[in-house]
Every structure is written in structure tokens, then in C-alpha cells.
Amino acid sequence: MDRSRGFTLLELIIVTGIVAVLAALATASYGRYALRAHRADAHRMLMTIAHAEERWYATYNRYTDDLSKFGYDNPGISPHAYYEVALAVSGTTAQAYVVTAMPINSQAADxxxxxxxxxxxxxxxxxxxxxANANGRCW
Incomplete structure (x- = not known):
């Protein structure tokens, strides 16, 4: 009796199941990695604004709450549109500021x-x- 060579249906089902499990694990890992990588968008914008604020303070002896002075809209949207940035100055003499990047779009799940x-x-x-740091360091 001559048996033809090939895979049985059971072997194909097992291989398909293994591939499906590996694909599910890879997709979840990629999603977490993408969220961490997109944080660089906020880091860059926050640090750029912080440096610009310090230059502004060196010139005018006060901080500004106007993002347009640094080339951004108000509220500012990060270059890849993962974060919306807001700038707040405290006090009447504007001697302190806080820049906040709030996640938007696909980054909102971070x-x-x-x-x-x-x-x-x-x-x-x-x-x-x-x-907050469960998915890798936020900063």
C-alpha cells in the first residue's frame, strides 16, 4: 500500500493554533511598545516649550502662557498628534509655569x-x- 506524503488535518489545526497564539502575543506587545514610543512625541514638545520658557524668562524676567510665542497653536498639538499641550503660568508676576501634555487619539489608552x-x-x-509606570517609565 502506497501512502501519499503530506500533512494530516490534525497537524494543520495544531500549527494554526500555535501561530494564532503567537500572533496574539505579538500584537499585545506591539501595542504596548507603540504607546511607549509615542510618548517621545510629548517629551520632545514639553522639553522644547520648557527651554523656550527659560529663554523667555531670561529676556523678560517672567514666563509667558502664550504658546504662539514658541510657534505652537493654543492648545498645542504635538507633531504626530498624539498629545495636546497646555501651558499655564501662575501668579500675577508670572514667576512659575506648568506645561502639560494630555494624550489624545490612539494615545489616550496609555x-x-x-x-x-x-x-x-x-x-x-x-x-x-x-x-502610571506599569508600561515602562513615563519619563
Missing amino acids: VCGSLSIDNKGNKTPERNDEV
Whole structure:
């Protein structure tokens, strides 16, 4: 009796199941990686605005809450449209500021949530915030 060579149906089902499990794991990992990578969009914009604020302060001895002075719309949208940035100056003498990047669009699912930096260099969420930093360090 001559048996033809090939795969049985059971072997094909097993291989298909293994490939499906691997694809599901890869998709979840890629999603988390993409959220972490998109945070660079906020980091760059926040640091650019913070540096511009310090240059503004060196010239005028006060901070400004006008993002248009730095070439951004108000509210500012990050270059890849993953974050919306808001700038707030405190006090009548404008001696302090906070820049906040709020996730929008596909980035809204990021566990880090809003990222911010102030005139003293304090960044939130902080490194010891375990919930926010569950998907890799936010900053």
C-alpha cells in the first residue's frame, strides 16, 4: 500500500493554533511598545516649550502662557498628534509655569496619562508611581 506524503488535518489545526497564539502575543506587545514610543512625541514638545520658557524668562524676567510665542497653536498639538499641550503660568508676576501634555487619539489608552513639567524641572507622573509606570517609565 502506497501512502501519499503530506500533512494530516490534525497537524494543520495544531500549527494554526500555535501561530494564532503567537500572533496574539505579538500584537499585545506591539501595542504596548507603540504607546511607549509615542510618548517621545510629548517629551520632545514639553522639553522644547520648557527651554523656550527659560529663554523667555531670561529676556523678560517672567514666563509667558502664550504658546504662539514658541510657534505652537493654543492648545498645542504635538507633531504626530498624539498629545495636546497646555501651558499655564501662575501668579500675577508670572514667576512659575506648568506645561502639560494630555494624550489624545490612539494615545489616550496609555497608562501614563498626562505628562507635565514645571519651571523647577519637576516631571509628573514621577518614577515611583507604579500604576502610571506599569508600561515602562513615563519619563
